[in-house]
Amino acid sequence: xxxxxxxxxxxxxxxxxxxxxxxxxxxxxxxxxxxxxxxxxxxxxxxxxxxxxxxxxxxxxxxxxxxxxxxxxxxxxxxxxxxxxxxxxxxxxxxxxxxxxxxxxxxxxxxxxxxxxxxxxxxxxxxxxxxxxxxxxxxxxxxxxxxxxxxxxxxxxxxxxxxxxxxxxxxxxxxxxxxxxxxxxxxxxxxxxxxxxxxxxxxxxxxxxxxxxxxxxxxxxxxxxxxxxxxxxxxxxxxxxxxxxxxxxxx
Amino acid sequence: xxxxxxxxxxxxxxxxxxxxxxxxxxxxxxxxxxxxxxxxxxxxxxxxxxxxxxxxxxxxxxxxxxxxxxxxxxxxxxxxxxxxxxxxxxxxxxxxxxxxxxxxxxxxxxxxxxxxxxxxxxxxxxxxxxxxxxxxxxxxxxxxxxxxxxxxxxxxxxxxxxxxxxxxxxxxxxxxxxxxxxxxxxxxxxxxxxxxxxxxxxxxxxxxxxxxxxxxxxxxxxxxxxxxxxxxxxxxxxxxxxxxxxxxxxxxxxxxxxxxxxxxxxxxxxxxxxxxxxxxxxxxxxxxxxxxxxxxxxxxxxxxxxxxxxxxxxxxxxxxxxxxxxxxxxxxxxxxxxxxxxxxxxxxxxxxxxxxxxxxxxxxxxxxxxxxxxxxxxxxxxxxxxxxxxxxxxxxxxxxxxxxxxxxxxxxxxxxxxxxxxxxxxxxxxxxxxxxxxxxxxxxxxxxxxxxxxxxxxxxxxxxxxxxxxxxxxxxxxxxxxxxxxxxxxxxxxxxxxxxxxxxxxxxxxxxxxxxxxxxxxxxxxxxxxxxxxxxxxxxxxxxxxxxxxxxxxxxxxxxxxxxxxxxxxxxxxxxxxxxxxxxxxxxxxxxxxxxxxxxxxxxxxxxxxxxxxxxxxxxxxxxxxxxxxxxxxxxxxxxxxxxxxxxxxxxxxxxxxxxxxxxxxxxxxxxxxxxxxxxxxxxxxxxxxxxxxxx
Numbered sequence: 001x002x003x004x005x006x007x008x009x010x011x012x013x014x015x016x017x018x019x020x021x022x023x024x025x026x027x028x029x030x031x032x033x034x035x036x037x038x039x040x041x042x043x044x045x046x047x048x049x050x051x052x053x054x055x056x057x058x059x060x061x062x063x064x065x066x067x068x069x070x071x072x073x074x075x076x077x078x079x080x081x082x083x084x085x086x087x088x089x090x091x092x093x094x095x096x097x098x099x100x101x102x103x104x105x106x107x108x109x110x111x112x113x114x115x116x117x118x119x120x121x122x123x124x125x126x127x128x129x130x131x132x133x134x135x136x137x138x139x140x141x142x143x144x145x146x147x148x149x150x151x152x153x154x155x156x157x158x159x160x161x162x163x164x165x166x167x168x169x170x171x172x173x174x175x176x177x178x179x180x181x182x183x184x185x186x187x188x189x190x191x192x193x194x195x196x197x198x199x200x201x202x203x204x205x206x207x208x209x210x211x212x213x214x215x216x217x218x219x220x221x222x223x224x225x226x227x228x229x230x231x232x233x234x235x236x237x238x239x240x241x242x243x244x245x246x247x248x249x250x251x
Numbered sequence: 252x253x254x255x256x257x258x259x260x261x262x263x264x265x266x267x268x269x270x271x272x273x274x275x276x277x278x279x280x281x282x283x284x285x286x287x288x289x290x291x292x293x294x295x296x297x298x299x300x301x302x303x304x305x306x307x308x309x310x311x312x313x314x315x316x317x318x319x320x321x322x323x324x325x326x327x328x329x330x331x332x333x334x335x336x337x338x339x340x341x342x343x344x345x346x347x348x349x350x351x352x353x354x355x356x357x358x359x360x361x362x363x364x365x366x367x368x369x370x371x372x373x374x375x376x377x378x379x380x381x382x383x384x385x386x387x388x389x390x391x392x393x394x395x396x397x398x399x400x401x402x403x404x405x406x407x408x409x410x411x412x413x414x415x416x417x418x419x420x421x422x423x424x425x426x427x428x429x430x431x432x433x434x435x436x437x438x439x440x441x442x443x444x445x446x447x448x449x450x451x452x453x454x455x456x457x458x459x460x461x462x463x464x465x466x467x468x469x470x471x472x473x474x475x476x477x478x479x480x481x482x483x484x485x486x487x488x489x490x491x492x493x494x495x496x497x498x499x500x501x502x503x504x505x506x507x508x509x510x511x512x513x514x515x516x517x518x519x520x521x522x523x524x525x526x527x528x529x530x531x532x533x534x535x536x537x538x539x540x541x542x543x544x545x546x547x548x549x550x551x552x553x554x555x556x557x558x559x560x561x562x563x564x565x566x567x568x569x570x571x572x573x574x575x576x577x578x579x580x581x582x583x584x585x586x587x588x589x590x591x592x593x594x595x596x597x598x599x600x601x602x603x604x605x606x607x608x609x610x611x612x613x614x615x616x617x618x619x620x621x622x623x624x625x626x627x628x629x630x631x632x633x634x635x636x637x638x639x640x641x642x643x644x645x646x647x648x649x650x651x652x653x654x655x656x657x658x659x660x661x662x663x664x665x666x667x668x669x670x671x672x673x674x675x676x677x678x679x680x681x682x683x684x685x686x687x688x689x690x691x692x693x694x695x696x697x698x699x700x701x702x703x704x705x706x707x708x709x710x711x712x713x714x715x716x717x718x719x720x721x722x723x724x725x726x727x728x729x730x731x732x733x734x735x736x737x738x739x740x741x742x743x744x745x746x747x748x749x750x751x752x753x754x755x756x757x758x759x760x761x762x763x764x765x766x767x768x769x770x771x772x773x774x775x776x777x778x779x780x781x782x783x784x785x786x787x788x789x790x791x792x793x794x795x796x797x798x799x800x801x802x803x804x805x806x807x808x809x810x811x812x813x814x815x816x817x818x819x820x821x822x823x824x825x826x827x828x829x830x831x832x833x834x835x836x837x838x839x840x841x842x843x844x845x846x847x848x849x850x851x852x853x854x855x856x857x858x859x860x861x862x863x864x865x866x867x868x869x870x871x872x873x874x875x876x877x878x879x880x881x882x883x884x885x886x887x888x889x890x891x892x893x894x895x896x897x898x899x900x901x902x903x904x905x906x907x908x909x910x911x912x913x914x915x916x917x918x919x920x921x922x923x924x925x926x927x928x929x930x931x932x933x934x935x936x937x938x939x940x941x942x943x944x945x946x947x
Contacts, residue, residue: 011838012864012881014874020881022840056747056835073755074840080887081880 001065004098007040007058007090011074015251017112017133019083022074024067026089026099027059030118032151033139034227035178035209039220041090049219058220064098068105075109084110084132093119096127103130117157117164124160125167134171135205136164139182141190149181149227158194165198174205179232183209188240196244203247208234252536255312256485260537263492268308268318276323277304283327290336291668291685293327294448295389295396298671301447302396307407314416314432315486316404317439319494324449340665343613345499348666348687350452350507350600350615353675354608356461358441359434362426363394363674370394370680383683389670390680397444397671398425431466431480435487438462441675443494448671451499452507452600455542456607459512459526466526477529484533491541506541507600513556514547514576517591522547528559531571535563540926545598546571547579550887557879564878564895565869569918572602572859573893575886579604582855582891586787588692602791602827602857602892603696608677611689612784613664614696614856617657618795619773620808621705621766622824624649629712629815633724639717646709647769650699653808654773654786657697662781694784696856699770700792701799701824703752703831706763707816711749714758727815734813734820746817746833753830754837755844764848771853789856790849790891796826797933823937827894828860832940839864839881847888859892860885866899903927903939 007027016023028044029036036042040049046059062070071085078084085106092099093115103111113131117124117138128134138161139154140146146154164171173195177183195204209230217224241248262268279300283293301321308318328336343349357366370387377383405420422429423437438455445453469475475483491508498506512527527546534544546560560571576594583593583604596604603614628645637645666687673679673686715722722741735742750758767790774786797803799811800823812820816831825831828846836842839862846860868874878895885893898918910928918927918938927935 009837011840012868012877013838014868014877020840020877020884022838073844077840077884077888081877081884083877 001063002098002101003061003063004067004095004102005044005046005059005061006067007038007060009070013086016086016088016114017084017135018110020078020081021083021086021112022071022078023086023088023114024071026087026092026095028094029089029091029116030094030152031091031116033176034149034225035176035181038090039217039222039224044094047220064101065105068102071102071109072105072107075107078109084112086112086114087127088114091116091118092127093117093123096123100126100130103127117160118152119156119160121156121160121163124163128164128167128169131169134164134169135174136161136171138173138175138191138194140187141194142187145181145187149178161194161198165200168200170200170202172202172205174207176207176209177234177236178209178228179230179234180228183235183237185235185237185240188235188237192241192244192246195241195246201246203249204241206236206238206248206250208236208250252485252533253482256482256489256537259310259312259486260489260539263489264539268493269496271306271308271318272320272322273304273306274322276321276325277301279325279327280329284329289385290327291385291389291670292392294668295392295670297325297327298393298444298448299396302400302444305400305447307403309404309407309411309413309416311411313486314483315435315439315490316408316416316420317443317490319443319447319497321447322497324447337665340663341661342665343616343661345451346667347449347451348611348669348672349450350454350603351610351612351672351676351686352454352456352597352599352605352607353445353672354677355438355441355456355675357608357675357677358424358437359428359461359465362424362428362437363398363441364425365427366674366680367391367394370674373680373683377683380683386668386670386673386685387680387683389668390674393444393448393671394674397440400444401425401440428465429468431462431469431475432483434462434465435483439487439490445672446494446498448669450669450672454507454597454599455510457512457514457522457595457597458510458542459524459530460516460522463524463526466529467524470525481529481533481536484529485537488533488537488542489539492539495541505600507543508541509543509545509598509600511545511547511597512571513552514574514596515580515594517595519594523556528556531559531563534568534570535566538566538568540568544571545574547574547576547596548882548886549576550883552883552886554876554879554883557882558875561869561875561878561882565866565875565897567866567897567918569894569896572598573882573885573895574598574604574857575889575891575893577886578851578889578891579855579857582852585852586694586785586855592691598857601793602859602894603787603789604855604857606692608675609690610692610694611666611676611686612692612694612696612787613661614694614787614789615791615793616661616695616697618698618700618792619650619653619657619770620701620795620799620811621650621699622701622708622799622811622814623808624653625705625708626811626814629708630728633712633716633728636724639713642712643709643765646766647772650766650769651773651776654697654770654777658695658777658780658786661695664782689782692784693780693782694787695780695782696787696789697770697774698789698791698793698795698856698858699767700795702763702766702790703825703829703834704814704816704818705766706752706759707749707831707834708814708818709762710751710759711745711815711817713762714749715744731813731815735817742817742819744817745815749816751816751830751834751836753834753842753845755841760845760848763845764850767849767854771850787856788854789858790828790854791856791858792824792827796824797937799824801933823933826861826937827858829862832937840884843885843888843890847890849891851889851891854891857892859894860890861894861896863896863898866897866902869897898938900939903935907932907935907939
């Protein structure tokens with residue numbers, strides 16, 4: 001029996017997939033995106049959050065069976081309401097073995113994997129196989145820029161995306177629109193080109209930058225250092241996707 | 252809602268009509284004393300003089316007439332005489348009968364002339380019974396006064412060249428209503444006069460049931476289009492906001508102008524009709540604090556209706572409040588209500604289930620302070636070295652004592668006569684008996700307040716003292732006595748590591764269930780009251796969640812200091828059914844699961860699960876539908892009542908800092924909604940601090 005660290009469990013997460021869902025936020029992420037709005041998801045260790053509402057510890061260790069029991073207690077309700085469980089983070093792939101074990105213990109409930117795609121292919125396959133729908137983040141196609149803004153190479157991500165398109169699972173590509181970074185015509189065109197023709201792709205979801213991105217850093221004892229101009233108007237160019245015949249949504 | 256209604260709403264909010272108010276209340280005491288009138292006749296005289304003194308106000312475009320100009324209800328007894336009359340008796344709240352529900356169909360179907368005929372016939376039959384004659388004469392005098400007031404309005408309308416309105420006013424409230432317009436106008440007059448007579452918390456009943464036949468006939472005959480009907484309804488709703496600042500309440504907005512929609516008919520058939528949906532739509536467009544809307548649903552209610560209702564929740568008015576027929580009706584039946592009556596229930600001013608025209612019930616004679624019961628039991632039991640079961644027995648004993656004290660205080664209840672109110676209650680005119688003498692149902696309601704904090708306190712004690720043995724009883728008691736001063740680590744442990752109600756954690760939830768089982772048992776054990784009714788246990792808290800924590804004069808139980816759930820002295824308790832303030836829960840599913848465990852068959856006085864959802868939840872049709880699913884889940888899980896709020900904490904904080912920018916911000920307070928900037932600061936703070944499900 002494995003155990004894993006979760007930094008939050010939230011119910012009625014209406015933006016995390018179809019129907020009424022409960023989202024499990026796995027703690028720890030290999031990426032360090034400068035625009036990350038969940039800084040408490042980055043470190044794998046539990047950490048103290050100090051806010052106006054007082055202190056609390058973000059990060060709780062669960063045995064797989066324990067987390068599965070908690071989630072199974074809601075499975076009927078989630079199923080009745082066209083929803084299910086979303087595994088998000090942080091990055092679920094970092095704790096793939098644990099997440100897989102939890103999913104195997106769940107009783108017939110829709111699973112959504114919300115991932116950056118950054119993880120080894122065995123882990124990725126293992127979780128994709130167990131999921132009904134995948135939200136796959138795609139941030140930057142340019143390798144150097146990806147390295148610069150997320151601290152990681154995107155090769156593994158693009159490879160996993162290729163695997164995903166032949167896996168037969170339905171998926172959504174989600175693009176966080178960060179002003180001047182990911183919302184350039186160049187990057188959006190490259191994403192559209194990458195997305196074009198991928199089988200299983202339902203649509204591309206563009207997620208406009210949230211000015212509250214930095215709000216949690218101070219509480220987590222971290223510093224928010226965006227190396228882009230937060231206030232610059234976003235370039236929400238959906239036309240580029242339409243030109244490639246890719247269905248696109250703006251959330 | 253058309254331009255005309257938008258502009259009417261603006262004028263009412265700006266209070267333009269208030270400049271027409273008379274500055275001084277009228278005087279009736281002197282003539283009552285000079286003539287040596289009895290109490291019922293004084294009430295009738297009061298209503299007559301109030302109606303006579305009302306100045307006729309008709310705006311150039313008004314279609315629903317009546318604007319109150321009298322600033323107050325004058326006394327009919329001197330303070331000395333009132334003290335003599337009520338010596339040794341308990342008066343409920345302000346004294347006059349309040350918070351019962353009229354059967355408005357009596358008015359609409361018979362008209363005041365029809366009701367007067369009934370009174371006259373009974374008077375002939377009971378001519379030998381002076382008490383009946385006095386009551387019936389008083390009722391007749393009141394009805395005549397209302398009809399004369401309406402006649403003055405009709406003449407004025409005629410003089411203004413408003414023949415359309417004059418035609419309506421010449422017909423109602425004297426005659427039965429024939430059209431939707433007449434029904435609304437009749438209701439507006441007769442409802443307003445109840446308030447003029449000093450009674451309060453006057454509701455509008457099963458609005459979609461009583462009014463639909465008139466609207467249906469108009470639509471069928473082509474007299475009204477849907478759009479025209481909506482505008483008429485909007486005007487009626489706006490009119491309910493004209494005089495409400497003159498109505499008594501604990502806080503501005505707590506006036507009990509509620510209406511109930513949906514549910515089933517007395518025969519058990521689905522009762523939802525086109526007017527149900529229209530009321531939800533129009534209330535959304537009007538977006539004012541009155542009327543407050545209750546929607547009866549069940550596990551079978553379709554998502555389309557719940558989505559329309561959610562669109563209203565989205566406005567942030569704090570309503571509709573939902574009641575679950577699957578649970579409420581069996582609970583009422585289990586407490587002695589006939590099935591047909593139980594199916595006909597409405598929600599009172601806040602949340603209590605009452606039967607229109609058939610109840611002279613006092614649904615809120617007070618609240619048991621669960622935190623006080625638990626605190627006393629813990630202090631005594633821990634000092635005696637008792638085990639946890641003995642402490643629970645003590646809690647039960649404490650709850651019983653409190654219930655007995657509350658009920659005993661009402662064993663000498665004195666309800667003043669209300670001959671005009673009686674006109675619209677079933678059987679009063681028919682039997683020559685004032686409503687104050689009782690009706691078919693004469694029960695009292697007692698709520699259990701602060702339940703989540705009390706259950707959390709018990710859960711922490713069981714967990715840390717009796718199971719983990721990580722905390723010594725003396726240590727806990729001394730820390731509580733010191734208000735956790737210097738014991739922050741212990742307080743944090745109690746607050747954050749103890750099991751909490753609202754997380755679907757059996758360790759805390761079983762104790763919540765026990766507290767309400769204790770309350771139900773104590774009410775049942777009390778038996779019949781001198782008024783022949785029972786005690787109805789409920790899950791509401793009204794203002795008690797603040798009062799309990801602040802040594803308010805209105806509370807019988809003493810203030811509770813710091814509590815074993817880590818709550819500091821002076822901090823408020825949970826309101827109604829909600830997790831303790833400041834407790835972090837996973838979200839609404841777990842919270843509903845926690846509160847679904849209460850045995851609602853034994854709890855029939857109501858009291859909602861209170862939830863705030865961030866306003867970001869209501870952004871698009873898909874999320875509206877998901878919220879509708881959440882409401883359906885509430886019913887499917889077998890919970891009893893739900894109060895759902897749309898709330899933005901940032902907006903509330905800004906409103907506190909800059910009230911001038913947020914004059915129209917409406918929030919749900921306990922059983923009612925009010926303007927945030929018009930609430931006392933402690934209520935503002937509680938709303939801000941109340942658990943918010945952060946969803947982004």
